[in-house]
Amino acid sequence: MDPVHTTTAPPTAAAERPRIGERIMAAVNRDPLTAPHAVRNDAVLAACTALLATVLALLVDHGRRPDALGWTLLLAAHVPLAWRRRRPLLVLLLALAPVVPYHALDNNHGAPVAGTMVALYTVAATSTPRRTLLLGTVVIGTTLTVNALTNPDGFVELFRITGWVVAVLVFGVDVRYYRQYVAAIVERAERAERTREEEARRRVAEERLRIARDLHDLLAHSITLIGVQTSVAAHVLAADPERLDRETVAKALDDIAETCRTARGELRTTLEVLRDNGGPSDTRGPLAGLDGVPDLVETARLAGARVDPTVRVASSVPPAVGAAAYRLVQEALTNAVRHAGPEPAVRVDLREEDGLLRLSVTDDGTGPTPGTTPGFGLVGMRERARSVGGTLDAGPRTGGGFEVTATLPLTPATTREGTG
Structure with missing residues (x-):
């Protein structure tokens, strides 16, 4: 007996995984406060920024290399980033708390920049513009104060830091507005879809009601007439069986047959409307x-x-x-x-x-x-x-x-x- 060969159908397009660009845009469009696996993903981000800060502190000559206290402050500034989407403002404050003394001790100034910018961006992308503006003013003021105390002659560094802070805050606010715009478009599309579904259900309900009225009028009328005509025939048969009025009985039976034919024709027309799929909106022919x-x-x-x-x-x-x-x-x-x-x-x-x-x-x-x-x-x-x-x-x-x-x-x- 020949073996049976089975073939596996190739995966459909719907089963294909989305492209990298589509996944990136989906992540950008998604509200960060409701994104799944927020803590896990942010913990990975915190570890990556801490690793980047370590590399910068070791390889880039921008201030002295951190000592034990400097490393502790640097790594402590990245720990709160794991909860940045749950408490954005609190995370920023917790991140800035060790960064200020870190810079005051003249440790490598470029190392904690990435983590600080991530915390700033999160606040700007999730808070109101007024709060973002106030926060930016506080951060820039604090940065200028620390820089003036540690590096009074570094005007270029001062402008560079201020520019980065403003750019990150503006980018975060822009992303926030973009997400609101996308959410509004999605909401309008969903509302339009719900409206179409409600309209379709309303039309179906109206059609069912119309058909119910037609069936009631047709069947009630026909059955009532058949009942009356049957009663006439039964009365003639029972009144005087020996002197049977055959003509009256025949006429009553003919009337019953005619009523049945009429009812059957109207019922067929109504059922054709029920069976109609994609045909003309009204296939019932001329209305009575x-x-x-x-x-x-x-x-x-x-x-x-x-x-x-x-x-x-x-x-x-x-x-x-x-x-x-x-x-x-x-x-x-x-x-x-x-x-x-x-x-x-x-x-x-x-x-x-x-x-x-x-x-x-x-x-x-x-x-x-x-x-x-x-x-x-x-x-x-x-x-x-x-x-x-x-x-x-x-x-x-x-x-x-x-x-x-x-x-x-x-x-x-x-x-x-x-x-x-």
Whole structure:
């Protein structure tokens, strides 16, 4: 049997380690107060600067070579650097404390410069500009005083030391502002990303709510009609089995089949919207509008309701408003057929008035049975009216029955396309 050979896939670009330049820039951009492994890294830095100071003290002829006390002061000045990012100002003071007597004893003056500059830079990069300016003044004043006492004729050395101190402080402040600038850019990018994510979630929630309303209107309407038509067929079959009214039963069954076909078609259209991936924003085809109200009236009549429709709309209605009005009438008729009792008298009134579409559906029924669990019909109707900038009221009538009234604006600016 041949051995099975396996190959290892080459590492992807995402797994490659960042370049040295990228790591340096990342370290520069990072806030030193929150950087990981701060003490460990600063301890290594302190050891390196102490080693550099030792080399300078031994090899560079700039003052006398330190004695035992000088070496102690020199090395003691570098120990606090291991905690420079935790307590920058305290570390600077602890570093300067042995440096002042070190210089006063006329030891090698160049040896402790690197460590002192590191402490100065840390304070400038982490403190406010005002504190940095005050600190620079104190450091320069102290340096001038020590230099005047140990080397009164060294004007060149005086200017050199002052220049280094000012340069380090300015560089630290500049790095601080640069980090704040980078942090602001990152924060704006994160805020923009959060805004985009919130907008995407809002759109998803609105779409789910719209689909929930469509499914409720579709299924509640269809199931209610099927239930009424089935009850008619069952009543005919049970009333007088010997003198069966075959024509009435056949008609009831045909109505049930037609209702099922209509519901299946609308349900398929809604599911196509759910399955759509990257296609057009609205694949549902033409929205049902006021032209579909006569079909709703006829369907309600087949279910036993006595419907009296009145439609007085002269101008063209925006598709979103027409679709909302269609769904409101559909849900109101469904509730009347379901809750108003046998053969309720229902009046549907649609009229245009002052740039508004006014809708009213009233019945003379008994209303929902006490103790019935409320559904989502009225909630969905109010949400649908609000989706096009309208309002809806629903409740029992004073003289009996139930009434649904809605006011929908006809101006396109206040509508939202895609309401179904």
